[in-house]
Amino acid sequence: MTTKRAEVLLGSGNYFHWAYNMRMTLARKGLLAHVQDVKAEGDITEAWLVNDAKALGIIAQGVELQHQTKIRSATRAIQAWGTLREFYNRTTLHNRVTMTRRLHEFKMDDGASMSKHLDAFDELVVGLQTIGEPVDEARQLVVKEKLLKEYERLEKKDTTTERAFKVNAGRFKGSKGNGRKWDGPKKNAGDFRGKCFKGNQPGHMKRDCPVRNAGGDDDAVFTVGTERLNGWLIDSGATAHMTSHRSDLLEYEALDTTMEVTIADGKKLTVAGRGTVRLLGLDQNRTKMVDVLHIPGLDRRLLSVGKLAERGLNVEFQRSSCVIWGNASAIALGKKIGKAYM
Structure with missing residues (x-):
């Protein structure tokens, strides 16, 4: 018969949670007395020794390997x-100060559920009570209310990100219109041997000129977010998708090597990592953007026209709007305000 390992293993920061679960496990097996009372040598029997060995085995198997020493x-x-x-339960001044500081600085971490944070908070409260620093009900409510507000803020932020591509689908059911669409050079452009009348460069005609199709010196930019700097902007000059918000990114990977990007004003910013962004489109399907760079200090979120083209998505610029097309349907819509598409 094999002994089942404890569901909660003792690690570096969960002693109070572990101790309660371990007491319940020992109580269920009738072995709780072996960690509560010191048995007099004259009262020790062979049966008691067998049960004590069982209790010791259960405790040892409930401790992470690196802590079993x-x-x-x-x-x-x-x-x-x-x-x-x-x-784990030292009642020193240092331990009290450390745990009290953790209580005052307790906050939500990105990616964790509300229930996980509440469990961690309750663990901290029990720990403080055990070392003689009980947390009154009022203080607990204050911290829990702060956690709830922070959770709601993060949820709202995630919803805004997901809806950055969500606009009125009814406006774009039908034909693609007669706007300007940049799919890259025409396939037969390489057969042309003369010079372009627009850019004065050999190898392509005016209709395929990258200078002409780039729309002059102004990058074609638009956003479908609710606020100008909080939405995603399509940038024909960006070489990669970029965001300054770590919370936008899933499957995040920090970069070990130094990488820099140069923004419009010539300033260089360091790339901290990269990840994936999933945005909700007009068709209610999520569009996955991979290799999105995390660049702290960037003042807006950018989607690269070049990277969109690599995904098989086309960007169509019209007189007063801009559309991202998938295979046969519009994915996102932008509105032109001044020289930019908002």
């Missing part, structure tokens, strides 16, 4: 229990 010399369950309690 602390109890390796223990021969009785109560010895192992006392060693772990003394190590």
Whole structure:
């Protein structure tokens, strides 16, 4: 018969949660007394020793491997229990200060659920109570209310990001219109041997000129967000998708090597990492943007026309609007305001 490992393993920061679960496990097996009372030598029986060994085994299997060295010399369950309690439950001034600071600085972490944060908070409260620093109900409510507000803020931010491509689909059911669309040079452009009348460069005609199709010195930019700097802007000059917001990115990967990008004003910004962004389109399907660069200090979110083209998406510029097309349907719509598409 094999002994089932504990569901909660003792690590570096979960002693109080682990201790409660371990007591319940030992109680269920009728072994709780082996970590509560010191048995007099004259009262020890062979049956008691067998049960004590079982209790010791359960405790040892409930500790992460790297922490088992602390109890390796223990021969009785109560010895192992006392060693772990003394190590993780020090009632020193330093421990009190550290845990109190954690309480005051407790906040939401990106990517974690609300229930996980509440469990971590309750663990901290129990720990403070154990070392003689009980947290009154009012203070607990204040911290939990702060957590709830922070959670709602993060949820709202995620929703705004997902809806950055969501506009009125009814406006673009039908033909693609007669706007200007840049799919790259025509396939037969390489057969032309003369010079372009627009850019005065050999190898292509005026209709295929990158200078002409770039729309002059002004990059074609538009956003479908609710605010100018909070939405995603399509930039014909950007070489990659970019964002300054770490919370926008899924499947995040920090970069080990130094990489820099130069923005419009000539300033160089360091790339911190990259990840994936999923945006909600007109057809209610999520469009996945990969290799989005995380650049702290960037003042807006950018989607690269070149990267969109690599994904098989076409950008069509019209007189007063701009559309991103998929295979046969519009994915996103921008509106022209001044020289930019907003």
